[in-house]
Amino acid sequence: MKIDDNFYMKLAIDEAWKYQLLTYPNPAVGCVIVKDGRILAIEAHKEAGMPHAEINALKTAFLTKESNSLLKIKNDSTEIHRFLMENHDGFFEDCEIFVTLEPCNHIGKTPSCAKLLSILKPKRVIVSVEDPNKQASGGIETLKNVNIEVIIGVLKKEGENLILPFKTWQNKTCIFFKMAQTLNGMIDGQISTHRAKLYVHTIRDKIDLLMVGGNTVRIDKPTLDTRYVFGKDPDVFIYSKNKVFSQNIPLFNIANRKVIVSDDLFKLLDYKFIMVEGVYNLLNILKDKIDFIVLIVNPKIRSGINAINDINLDFEILHENYLGDEKIVFLKRKYI
Amino acid sequence: MKIDDNFYMKLAIDEAWKYQLLTYPNPAVGCVIVKDGRILAIEAHKEAGMPHAEINALKTAFLTKESNSLLKIKNDSTEIHRFLMENHDGFFEDCEIFVTLEPCNHIGKTPSCAKLLSILKPKRVIVSVEDPNKQASGGIETLKNVNIEVIIGVLKKEGENLILPFKTWQNKTCIFFKMAQTLNGMIDGQISTHRAKLYVHTIRDKIDLLMVGGNTVRIDKPTLDTRYVFGKDPDVFIYSKNKVFSQNIPLFNIANRKVIVSDDLFKLLDYKFIMVEGVYNLLNILKDKIDFIVLIVNPKIRSGINAINDINLDFEILHENYLGDEKIVFLKRKYI
Numbered sequence: 001m002k003i004d005d006n007f008y009m010k011l012a013i014d015e016a017w018k019y020q021l022l023t024y025p026n027p028a029v030g031c032v033i034v035k036d037g038r039i040l041a042i043e044a045h046k047e048a049g050m051p052h053a054e055i056n057a058l059k060t061a062f063l064t065k066e067s068n069s070l071l072k073i074k075n076d077s078t079e080i081h082r083f084l085m086e087n088h089d090g091f092f093e094d095c096e097i098f099v100t101l102e103p104c105n106h107i108g109k110t111p112s113c114a115k116l117l118s119i120l121k122p123k124r125v126i127v128s129v130e131d132p133n134k135q136a137s138g139g140i141e142t143l144k145n146v147n148i149e150v151i152i153g154v155l156k157k158e159g160e161n162l163i164l165p166f167k168t169w170q171n172k173t174c175i176f177f178k179m180a181q182t183l184n185g186m187i188d189g190q191i192s193t194h195r196a197k198l199y200v201h202t203i204r205d206k207i208d209l210l211m212v213g214g215n216t217v218r219i220d221k222p223t224l225d226t227r228y229v230f231g232k233d234p235d236v237f238i239y240s241k242n243k244v245f246s247q248n249i250p251l252f253n254i255a256n257r258k259v260i261v262s263d264d265l266f267k268l269l270d271y272k273f274i275m276v277e278g279v280y281n282l283l284n285i286l287k288d289k290i291d292f293i294v295l296i297v298n299p300k301i302r303s304g305i306n307a308i309n310d311i312n313l314d315f316e317i318l319h320e321n322y323l324g325d326e327k328i329v330f331l332k333r334k335y336i
Numbered sequence: 337m338k339i340d341d342n343f344y345m346k347l348a349i350d351e352a353w354k355y356q357l358l359t360y361p362n363p364a365v366g367c368v369i370v371k372d373g374r375i376l377a378i379e380a381h382k383e384a385g386m387p388h389a390e391i392n393a394l395k396t397a398f399l400t401k402e403s404n405s406l407l408k409i410k411n412d413s414t415e416i417h418r419f420l421m422e423n424h425d426g427f428f429e430d431c432e433i434f435v436t437l438e439p440c441n442h443i444g445k446t447p448s449c450a451k452l453l454s455i456l457k458p459k460r461v462i463v464s465v466e467d468p469n470k471q472a473s474g475g476i477e478t479l480k481n482v483n484i485e486v487i488i489g490v491l492k493k494e495g496e497n498l499i500l501p502f503k504t505w506q507n508k509t510c511i512f513f514k515m516a517q518t519l520n521g522m523i524d525g526q527i528s529t530h531r532a533k534l535y536v537h538t539i540r541d542k543i544d545l546l547m548v549g550g551n552t553v554r555i556d557k558p559t560l561d562t563r564y565v566f567g568k569d570p571d572v573f574i575y576s577k578n579k580v581f582s583q584n585i586p587l588f589n590i591a592n593r594k595v596i597v598s599d600d601l602f603k604l605l606d607y608k609f610i611m612v613e614g615v616y617n618l619l620n621i622l623k624d625k626i627d628f629i630v631l632i633v634n635p636k637i638r639s640g641i642n643a644i645n646d647i648n649l650d651f652e653i654l655h656e657n658y659l660g661d662e663k664i665v666f667l668k669r670k671y672i
Contacts, residue, residue, distance in 0.1 A: 001351055001378040015337055038373035042337040183631070183651070183667075184616070185521030280520070280637070295519070299651040299667060301616070315519065315635040316661065325652065331519075331635060 005126055008032045008039070008098045009155045013128065013162055015044045016053065016100050017319045020165065020330065021176075021294075023048060024206045024273055027133075027166035031057035032098040040064045040095070051077040054103055054113040058084055058092070058120070065091060081111045085119050092120040100159050102131040102152075105138035114139030118146045126151045128159025132167055161318045164332065168291040175211075175274045175289055177282075178203070180296040186303070187279045195324035196296050198228050200277075203294075205231025209271035213282045214240025214261075223250040224277075233257050234275075237268065239282065265289065284311045293331040296323065341462055344368045344375070344434045345491045349464065351380045352389065352436050352498055353655045356666065357512075357630075359384060360542045360609055363469075363502035367393035368434040376400045376431070387413040390439055390449040394420055394428070394456070401427060417447045421455050428456040436495050438467040438488075441474035450475030454482045462487045464495025468503055497654045500668065504627045511547075511610045511625055513618075514539070516632040522639070523615045531660035532632050534564050536613075539630075541567025545607035549618045550576025550597075559586040560613075569593050570611075573604065575618065601625065620647045629667040632659065 001007065009032070016030030023029075023045050031053035033041040041060035045053040059080050062071055071083050103113035103125070117125060125148055131137040143150050168174040178200065180191040192200070204210060205226045212224065217238050225233045235258040236251055243261045245252070252259055260267060265286075268274055275294075276286060283290075293315070318330040337343070345368070352366030359365075359381050367389035369377040377396035381389040395416050398407055407419050439449035439461070453461060461484055467473040479486050504510040514536065516527040528536070540546060541562045548560065553574050561569045571594040572587055579597045581588070588595055596603060601622075604610055611630075612622060619626075629651070654666040 001347075003375050003378065011337075036374070039339050039375070042339065181520075183521070184517075185519070283637075299653050299665075301619075301647055301649045301651075303646045303648060310639045311637055312639060313637045315637075317635050317658075317663065320663075322653075327653065327656075329635075 005098070005151065005154045008034055008096075009100070009126065009128055010158070011039075011042050012044075012053075012098045012100050013155060013158050014319075015042050016162055017321060017330075019044050019046050020162070020319070021203055021206060022046065024165075025169060027101055027163045029053040029099065029101045030162075031100070033057045033061040033092075034096045034098070035061065035092075036094055051075075051080060052104065052113050054097065054099055054117065055080050057097070058116070061095065062088070062091060078111060081116050084116065088120050090121075092122045095122040096124045096126060097122045098126045098154075100128045100162055102127050102129070102137060103139040103143070104131065105142055112139070112142075114142040118142050118148065121146065121148060124149045124151060126154050128153070128155050129163065132163070133170060161332070164292060164318060169273055173269050173272055173274060174291055175268065175276065175286070176292050176294060177276045177278065177286065177290045178294045178296070179277075179279060179283065180298070182298050182300050182302045184301045186301075188302075191298050192296055193298065193324055193326060194228075196298075196326050196328075199323050199328070200296075201226045201228040201231060203275060204234055205229055207234050207273045207275045209237055209268070209274040210234045211237040211239060211268070211274055211276040211278075213278050214238055214242060214245075216278065217245060217249060217251065221249045223254070225251075225254055235260070235271070237262065237274075239263060239265075239285070280311065283313075287311065287313060287333070290333075292318065292333075293329075295329040295331060297327040297329060299325065299327070341434070341487065341490045344370055344432075345436070345462065345464055346494070347375075347378050348380075348389075348434045348436050349491060349494050349498055350655075351378050353657060353666075355380050355382050356498070356655070357501060357539055357542060358382065360501075361505060363437055363499045365389040365435065365437045366498075367436070369393045369397040369428075370432045370434070371397065371428075372430055387411075387416060388440065388449050390433065390435055390453065391416050393433070394452070397431065398424070398427060414447060417452050420452065424456050426457075428458045431458040432460045432462060433458045434462045434490070436464045436498055438463050438465070438473060439475035439479070440467065441478055448475070448478075450478040454478050454484065457482065457484060460485045460487060462490050464489070464491050465499065468499070469506060497668070500628060500654060505609055509605050509608055509610060510627055511604065511612065511622070512628050512630060513612045513614065513622065513626045514630045514632070515613075515615060515619065516634070518634050518636050518638045520637045522637075524638075527634050528632055529634065529660055529662060530564075532634075532662050532664075535659050535664070536632075537562045537564040537567060539611060540570055541565055543570050543609045543611045545573055545604070545610040546570045547573040547575060547604070547610055547612040547614075549614050550574055550578060550581075552614065553581060553585060553587065557585045559590070561587075561590055571596070571607070573598065573610075575599060575601075575621070616647065619649075623647065623649060623669070626669075628654065628669075629665075631663075631665040631667060633663040633665060635661065635663070 012030035041057040043056035315331040320329040348366035377393040379392035651667040
């Protein structure tokens, strides 16, 4: 295997995917720092309000030099920025910094990453994709203005795939479909392990609307909360022509939650970040409205209700990862 | 992400999986060389008779120092050994060598890797699993005898998974099941892309027996050859109670091929390395006889014959990879 810019960028991209969706409304971003051929840091942005990927990576990299530095106890982005500006001592001048997205140029919740990099003066900054967000872009210009070599477009397709969710929610209501199945497409009953359920609850904490089908509500009587992670319980949209539901179903009895029972999909547009939890019939109804799919696959074969359907859809695999022993697969519709 | 022994060993393991099954009868092995924190090589053993993983990695690593060295044009294992023994000049003394399997100690088609390493004297050799093959083992002893630090058991579980096929065919007839399906478990008609077919033909070239079900032969009228890779066409075992087949079906008209029509599974024991190409009904019949499964998944949803079945099986995902836009998943039965 060739150890080149693509190799390091791939490490940054894979790290970023671990926090995909969890960074909402920010993009998932990864950063790798290489000093004289040695990998010092592989880090990612983990949650909005927390340090950007570059800042996490700069901190980790600096600590390889001075593991007992005061920097160790600094977790706030502004403090890390300030510390590095004052104490970098040329440490980063022979570093190459691989970042999946153009370093931000605006001062938001945290100071600008491009500004900090322009002071630390790394040898090269390698960027997969330019920032589609006009408010944050301009980082590459800032770096070039101080004569830092900037390479753009390394693993561009993979970098674009990584920010597909971000690009979606930047521009419109983002709707994604979450489905769980066995290897052979069986979708009946409890499929997922506790580890996968924890992940789903973590995602529910980030979204502002959870959509489910009426039959699922009637049969499964779900709670649709975030009890495993003590998060914020999202509003629920029950897609159903028949508006009558027993109010004893647990999901109706969650504090601070609005429940909408409707078959009018236009109501979805009141929300920004929507997860649909369903199976193939709901996917069929929504197939032209969803931006991507999160498929959780438990590696077992089960008899039971199979994914019998009349739909023909093609996908591109954006990325995949493990959730314990299960797989999580991010898919995008492909039109051929 | 922590950049530690596990990180480098994972790179070696992933590289080795790219050549899984293709190294038959040898094990799939990967090797990573790190010099002063810098990754110089990520290589694998690719085919029996070709250089071992360590030799490929030592060559790549040495060429980072002297890219125009004569070593560049040496591809034969014995020649690479000799060149490195005579010209290493202490280059590897500050290297760490990560290898997924204990370096071989016996002189087979190629000289012993352990012997070569004992001369090159790397700082550390990190091994995932010890060699289960008694004839080849003893490599760790050889290294320790010249005071090279040896670490054993890094990512042991992943290392064991990697050599599961090897351990199987070392000890008995190895039978694995290959299946292709869509995301939703549809198995009807042509599922795989050309890229996946190329891979299957490459595997057919390695095995000595290909087993298929009688119905598949009658309906699909397959050739079951290796025409995409100009390989060796394996013998065919048609599992069928009804022994009557039209001899016009192409698979019967391949030169130098034996075709067995039988429902006596004991006949499989005349062979060493057997691939079953089939779907769920054949899997159900063979489920207690197969050593692992190779599942090719095309990321699309299709209506058609679904994987309707009455079997309940649990698996562990050994590894997975891409075949172009498709997935290849290696699965092992899990008994719970």
